[in-house]
Amino acid sequence: xxxxxxxxxxxxxxxxxxxxxxxxxxxxxxxxxxxxxxxxxxxxxxxxxxxxxxxxxxxxxxxxxxxxxxxxxxxxxxxxxxxxxxxxxxxxxxxxxxxxxxxxxxxxxxxxxxxxxxxxxxxxxxxxxxxxxxxxxxxxxxxxxxxxxxxxxxxxxxxxxxxxxxxxxxxxxxxxxxxxxxxxxxxxxxxxxxxxxxxxxxxxxxxxxxxxxxxxxxxxxxxxxxxxxxxxxxxxxxxxxxxxxxxxxxxxxxxxxxxxxxxxxxxxxxxxxxxxxxxxxxxxxxxxxxxxxxxxxxxxxxxxxxxxxxxxxxxxxxxxxxxxxxxxxxxxxxxxxxxxxxxxxxxxxxxxxxxxxxxxxxxxxxxxxxxxxxxxxxxxxxxxxxxxxxxxxxxxxxxxxxxxx
Amino acid sequence: xxxxxxxxxxxxxxxxxxxxxxxxxxxxxxxxxxxxxxxxxxxxxxxxxxxxxxxxxxxxxxxxxxxxxxxxxxxxxxxxxxxxxxxxxxxxxxxxxxxxxxxxxxxxxxxxxxxxxxxxxxxxxxxxxxxxxxxxxxxxxxxxxxxxxxxxxxxxxxxxxxxxxxxxxxxxxxxxxxxxxxxxxxxxxxxxxxxxxxxxxxxxxxxxxxxxxxxxxxxxxxxxxxxxxxx
Numbered sequence: 052x053x054x055x056x057x058x059x060x061x062x063x064x065x066x067x068x069x070x071x072x073x074x075x076x077x078x079x080x081x082x083x084x085x086x087x088x089x090x091x092x093x094x095x096x097x098x099x100x101x102x103x104x105x106x107x108x109x110x111x112x113x114x115x116x117x118x119x120x121x122x123x124x125x126x127x128x129x130x131x132x133x134x135x136x137x138x139x140x141x142x143x144x145x146x147x148x149x150x151x152x153x154x155x156x157x158x159x160x161x162x163x164x165x166x167x168x169x170x171x172x173x174x175x176x177x178x179x180x181x182x183x184x185x186x187x188x189x190x191x192x193x194x195x196x197x198x199x200x201x202x203x204x205x206x207x208x209x210x211x212x213x214x215x216x217x218x219x220x221x222x223x224x225x226x227x228x229x230x231x232x233x234x235x236x237x238x239x240x241x242x243x244x245x246x247x248x249x250x251x252x253x254x255x256x257x258x259x260x261x262x263x264x265x266x267x268x269x270x271x272x273x274x275x276x277x278x279x280x281x282x283x284x285x286x287x288x289x290x291x292x293x294x295x296x297x298x299x300x301x302x303x304x305x306x307x308x309x310x311x312x313x314x315x316x317x318x319x320x321x322x323x324x325x326x327x328x329x330x331x332x333x334x335x336x337x338x339x340x341x342x343x344x345x346x347x348x349x350x351x352x353x354x355x356x357x358x359x360x361x362x363x364x365x366x367x368x369x370x371x372x373x374x375x376x377x378x379x380x381x382x383x384x385x386x387x388x389x390x391x392x393x394x395x396x397x398x399x400x401x402x403x404x405x406x407x408x409x410x411x412x413x414x415x416x417x418x419x420x421x422x423x424x425x426x427x428x429x430x431x432x433x434x435x436x437x438x439x440x441x442x443x444x445x446x447x448x449x450x451x452x453x454x455x456x
Numbered sequence: 457x458x459x460x461x462x463x464x465x466x467x468x469x470x471x472x473x474x475x476x477x478x479x480x481x482x483x484x485x486x487x488x489x490x491x492x493x494x495x496x497x498x499x500x501x502x503x504x505x506x507x508x509x510x511x512x513x514x515x516x517x518x519x520x521x522x523x524x525x526x527x528x529x530x531x532x533x534x535x536x537x538x539x540x541x542x543x544x545x546x547x548x549x550x551x552x553x554x555x556x557x558x559x560x561x562x563x564x565x566x567x568x569x570x571x572x573x574x575x576x577x578x579x580x581x582x583x584x585x586x587x588x589x590x591x592x593x594x595x596x597x598x599x600x601x602x603x604x605x606x607x608x609x610x611x612x613x614x615x616x617x618x619x620x621x622x623x624x625x626x627x628x629x630x631x632x633x634x635x636x637x638x639x640x641x642x643x644x645x646x647x648x649x650x651x652x653x654x655x656x657x658x659x660x661x662x663x664x665x666x667x668x669x670x671x672x673x674x675x676x677x678x679x680x681x682x683x684x685x686x687x
Contacts, residue, residue, distance in 0.1 A: 052560070052567045059555035349551040352512055354540025354568050354616065356533060451512050454547075 053359065057366035060339075061374075068371055071335045075375025076382065078328040079426050082321045083383040084416075086425070089317045091391065091417035093310045096410045097275075099239045100306060101299040103178060106145070106269035107278045110135060110285065110296045115266060121150050121221045121259055124266045131294065135270060138284050143271040145172045148255045148264060152218030152226060154248065156206040163202065163248045165216065167255025167265075176269060179236050179249065186210035186234030191251050195233035199244040203235045210234060214248070221261035228258045239411045270296070329433045333440070336368055340441040347445055348453030357445050364441040372434045376427055383423075390416040459619055459652065460486040460509065465518035467504050467675070478504040479515070480675035486620070489650040491643065493657055493666035501675040503624055506656040510543050510622045511535040523619055540568055544613030546623035550605040552597040558584060558608045559593040565616045583611035587641050603634025610642060620652035627659045639665045 061068045101107060110131075115123040125131070127146065135144055148167035153160055170189050174180060179197060180188050189197055196214065203209060213229050220226035230250065238244040256262055272281050278298050285296035300307045350360055394415030397405060402412035467479035478501045486492060494502045507513035508520060511527050520527050522542060530538055539545075552561045559580050566576040584590055587607040589600075597605050606626060613621045623642075627635040643665055645651050655662050663669055671679040 052564060055560070056553065056555060063555055345551070346553065349547065350553070351536060352510075352539065353545055353565055353612070354536055356536055359568075451507060454512070 053363050054366055054370075057363050057370055060363075060367050061371050064339075067335055067338070071332060071371055072375040072378070074328050074331045075372050075430060076379040078324055079376055079379025079430065080383045080386075081324060082426050082429075083380070083422055084386055085317060085321060086422045087383075087387045087416035087419070088390070088414060089314060090419060090422060091394070091415040093314070094417050095394075095413065095415055096306065096310070097299070099410045100303065102275065103176065104240070104243065105299055105302060106176065106271070107275050107299050108270040108272075108282045108285065108296055109302065110144075110268040110270060110289065110294055111266065113291070113293055113295050116295075116297060116302070119149075119266070121148075121219070121261055121264070121266065124148070124221070124261060124264045125268070125294070127263050127265055131268075131289070134288050135268060135285065138270075138281065138288055140272045140277055140281050140284070141270055142273060143172070145169060145176055145269040145271065146252060146265040147267050147269065148252060148259065148261065149266045150218065150226075150259060152216045152248075154202070154206065155215045155217065156208045156212065159206045161202065161205055162246065163198075163216070164243070164246045165218070165248050165250065165255060165258070167250055167252040167259075169252050176271070177249075182236040182238060183234050184237045186232065189233050189249065189251055191253065193233060193251050194230065194254060195250075196230045196254075197234045197236050197249040198232055199247040200235050200237040201241060201245040202247065203232070205245065208232060216248070216258065218259075220259040221264060224260040226259050230254075325429055325433065328430075329437065332368070332372065332433055333437045335371075336364075336437045336441055339367070340364070340444050344444070344448070344453045348448060348450045351445075351448065351450050352454060357448070360445050361438075361442040364445065365438045368434045368438050369431075372430050376430050379426075380423055387416045387418055390414075391418050457488055458485045459488050459523055460484075461519075461521040462505075462509070463519040463521075465505075465508065465520065466516045467501070467508060467513065468516045477675050479508065482518070482672075482675070482677055484670065484677065484680075486652065486654060488619075488652055489646065490668055491646045491653050491666055492668040492670060493655040493663050494670045494672060495656075495658055495663055496672035497658065500672045502656040502672045504675075505672060506622055506624055506654070509654065510545060511539050540565070540616060542619045544616060544618035544621035546606070546609050546613050546621060546626045548625040548628045550597070550602070550609045550629075552605055552608055552612070554597050557594045557596055558589060558600065558611075561597070561608055562611045562615045565612055569616055579615060580611075583614055584608070586645065587611045588637070601634070603630050603637060606630060606634070606638055607641060610638065610645075614645065614651065618651075620654060623653060623655045623657075625657055625659070626655065627657065627662055632661075635659070635661055 112123050112125045132144070135141060146169060150165055152163055152165050154163040168177065170191055184200055189195060198214065208214065210232050213231050215229045216226070218226040238247055250258070256264055270281065270285065282296045282298045289296060347360055351357060394413040397412040397414055405412045462482050462484040465479055465482040466477070469476040469478055482505060494505060496502045504513060508515050511530070515528055518528070525538070527535065527538060553564060556564060562580040562583055563576045566579065581590070581593070584593055587610055589604060589607055592600060592604065600608065627638060630638065639662060642653055646653050655666065657663065667683045669681050670677055
């Protein structure tokens, strides 16, 4: 019966309840929408630059990350590979050999990032087959290479042309080679697309004169939420005097910083929105309490414990806000799904600044239960805080005085 | 047998600079089945006396014993429970819960007592039929006249099976016909079911029906007349 009383009281002042419920709906829709876009863009950023490129965790020779020289690379050995593969949660690994070289074609030259990869294993990671816009994918034993589409445009070369590479190999040896282009790939991160050259791992080891050498091992596992745990477990297992495991956050601190500062800005905006809503809800609760002091006092006079009455007022606020949350989510969900499937394409200066971070200039939403749950929790906290006033008023109520009200 | 005993009851208000002795040394007893009216001019102390009887106000000194329980020393929460199980209230302004129907208003108090649904429903129907509102079970207070609302209030007051019912100016807002009707119902319930009714009133029609009239002036009882002639 307490819930029945609470429910009917919501309908008692329809206009006021409608305004309160509408403000909750607006808050939920706006905050879910904004947060989904924010988290969606971060997730795209991480997916582009991390999930489909560097990987969430990499293992390097201890000094490599501070000084990315081939001389700080790793000579592959069974113990290291077994240590990584036997770590709990690890599903596989990809070995890479990366360094810079100068690329030349005709009269044009350009600094490039050479990445020696295992073409078969990288299908599930770099997924270059799907990025191929011209030519064919490389095989492990090929003597040919793949290059980024923007690099091919810059050097004005195409499939079948030969790219000349000149750089420094292992232990200061010269690295020189001429390699036919087997395919052109369009990398989602424009910055990478402008400079990337992929070659089979074996070929890159020959080019850099680094037999059995690699610079990084990308560790593969299922859930990116366990990045830190897997990294910690790897470091516990590896001989850390020689090797070290790093998370993508450690490898790309600038990206973490961009995400964090942007997230704080977004959250601040939503906090202001919620503060306005909180005042609205509190105003409703305040008026409702003042108007019904006499009614409350009658209920206490005939034998209702104050604590039960507090519960009724709490139910009222919770019911009203739950209704707002439910409608808000029902309205926000289709919007979030739509923009997840059809992300907004960015243009102009904003697009350029995003591209500089190595990310596709599109703005998708993220469909995440966490975002929805967070909004529910925030509204419930506001409700709980707003319910303190009537609770206090009821507990301190002088029944006789209020009866004469 | 006395169900209520007031001993040397005092109530002093000192909210303003002037001290007001609203109840001044009242000694009074009520027996089961009484139909009594406490009367007196405005400000005489009759409502204060009634409020203390109902545990809504606490005496400055003195003792109130109801069914062998001294309620002067009960805590706020204990008093609420005591009222729930022992006292029925009828207020001047009816004071029904506006969002509940007549039936739900009567059931509400039994719900607070934790009575079972079938018991609540049966008693609600019985009481509302007894006050002549068997056909208005599902009407909200706003759809009922003042007289009908007050009859629902009487049914609500009786729903908890109280030891006695306190009615503060129950007829003040009613027309003659409704007053007559309400008093007849309460008198019938008093006679047939031996329910004790105590009124605070200055309505001559209530005084006429009451079998005992206690007159209060300046916080003191100046007369206590039983209709069979005893004083």
